Amino acid sequence: MTNELVYGAYILVWPAITLVVLGVICGAVARDVRQARNNDDDLI
Amino acid sequence: MNENGFTQFSTITVLLLLAAFYGGTYLLTLLIRKEKEDTSGFMVAGHHVGFGMGAASMTATWIWAASFYAAATSGYTYGVSGPIHYGLWGALMILFIYPFGRRFRKLAPNGHTLGELIHARHGSSSQLILAGSNVLGSIISLMVNFTAAGALVSVLSPLSFETGVIVAGVGVLAYTLTSGFRASVFTDFAQLVALMAIAIIIIPAVLYSAGGPSVMVEGLSKMTDEQANLFSVEAIMNQGAPFFVAVLAYAIGNQTISQRLFAVREKNIKSTFVTATIGYGAIVIGLGMIGLMALSVGVEPIDGKMNNLIPQMVSTYLSPFFVALFFILVIGSLSSTADSDLSALSTIMMADVYGKNIAKDNPNPKVMMLVGRITMIVATVAGLIFASFSLDILVMLVFVGALWGAIVFPVIVSCYWDRVTNSAFTWSVVVAMALFCIARFELLEMTGMTVLAFEILASVGGAVVIGMMVFGFFGRAAGLVAGAITLVAMLMFATGFLRDYMVLVASLTAYGASAVVCTAMTLLSKEERFDFDLIKKRVGDYDDADSEGTAGLIPEGAK
Secondary structure (H helix, E strand, O other): OOHHHHHHHHHHHHHHHHHHHHHHHHHHHHHHHHHHHHOOOOOO | OOOOOOOOOOHHHHOOOOOOOHHHHHHHHHHOOOOOHHHHHHHHHHHHHHHHHHHHHHHHHHHHHHHHHHHHHHHHHHHHHHHHHHHHHHHHHHHHHHHHHHHHHHOOOOOOOOHHHHHHHHHHHHHHHHHHHHHHHHHHHHHHHHHHHHHHHHHOOOOOHHHHHHHHHHHHHHHHHHHHHHHHHHHHHHHHHHHHEEEEHHHHHHHHOOOOOHHHHHHHOOOOOHHHHHOOOOHHHHHHHHHHOOOHHHHHHHHHHHHHHHEEEEEEEEHHHHHHHHHHHHHHHHHHHHHHHHHHOOOOOOHOOOOHHHHHHHHHHHHHHHHHHHHHHHHHHHHHHHHHHHHHHHHHHHHHHHHHOOOHOOOHHHHHHHHHHHHHHHHHHHHHHHHHHOOOHHHHHHHHHHHHHHHHHHHHHHHOOOOOOOHHHHHHHHHHHHHHHHHOOOOOOOOOHHHHHHHHHHHHHHHHHHHHHHHHHHHHHHHHHHHHHHHHHHHHOOOOOOOHOOHHHHHHHHHHHHHHHHHHHHHHHOOOOOOHHHHHHHHHHHHHHOOOOOOOOOOOOOO
């Protein structure tokens, strides 16, 4: 049972980290969009 | 499913998927299209890409189609540690370059390519060595990505390999041609969001459809001791070490990275590259785990081809809907890298070739834009032709990898040490490439003193790799100490042992030889010390040069 947990976590930790990074990137882009809109500037 | 065990889509389904992907991407670029693009926007998005867009773009660019296939192959071949030995070192290529990137940006705040900086520092010969290696790398990358598109389309549908290659080439060119780098970065964000979302779904889906963690644990008994070991020496020596050696070389040799170092807002360089490191590592290692799952459940790759592993696992364990998602995942990853390669190639031709060597720092921005767009078209056609030939890229990769290894020390040291000369840069690369070829192809009999000499040079190379990495983060003293400790350790433990891994010896020799020659020639030189402030004056914005009607930049050689 312990082995299953460890092995399962070893495989599933990567999509979990991916999810966190996706959240960080989307949050940062949303901030950039707001900032660009407030400053009447281009996003890119 | 076809007779080979892959899910088969109809021609209409695949064409609709491709049309949805490339059509949607093209429509996205209309949101940022400007009536009149300027050269700075076309090459580096005006130097003010934000953290989110920058991190997304760096991650999407660094993930190419081969990333998934190679990580899965590594998992299947080396077992538990395999995916990490592919994904971790690839991720560190992004991490270890950013301290140097901040230096490049400080020296040339208005730069577009690393070649421009080296041109301002040394002149044309050094710059063209760097630009040439960048061009070769990007063309190989284009070819590999178009080839991957052709292979995927031909495996999952009745359409031919050539059809897949042409659709990918035309699709990428269509959305990149007008806005260049701006389009590349903007679409990278959308492509990365899709890519990450699909990876987050597919990895657990394959795991639980294949029986879950309990089946994977049972599969450990089918593995060799090395495959079941997280600290496998075999995996480290054959997969990890050659990649580790390439960490700085790939980062320095790749214009797609330096372009982003010059494009992201200066204050966001660190956060952008750290986030991209984590994102790249998680996606690639995660998808590499599918190779480990295949090994655990005893799947044999169809026709013995490792590249079939992921499509085979997805086809075997998941519904056609997930296979369609996988299709978009691969098309997204290869397109995001291909559009970055097109932008990189166009920028090199615009800035390094036209701006610095043809227009001699007095370019016409309109001509410059034309040069960039023509380069994109020519590069796409070249990539399509080379991909259609299904060329063996191994030999090209060997040379380009060695060239990148040889330029690491001269490029980095030139940005910190005011005594390095153009001759020292150029000759160090030439000598390193010659010695690399001797070691890699064993042109001399590798016995006795000969092989010992190469092991000593390789040990110096190892010291350079470690020393440079530590120097980037912790400064000169720490870098010198780390390099010295590595050199002593390698001389003690690697001589007599490294000769069993001649590919590794050859790669390290490129680093070591260029460092020795560059340092020796620099110390012997009587040339005047270089004033680093000159770089800022020599590398500028080409749009300003036109509006003032005069050369806005101070040419190399003027003081």
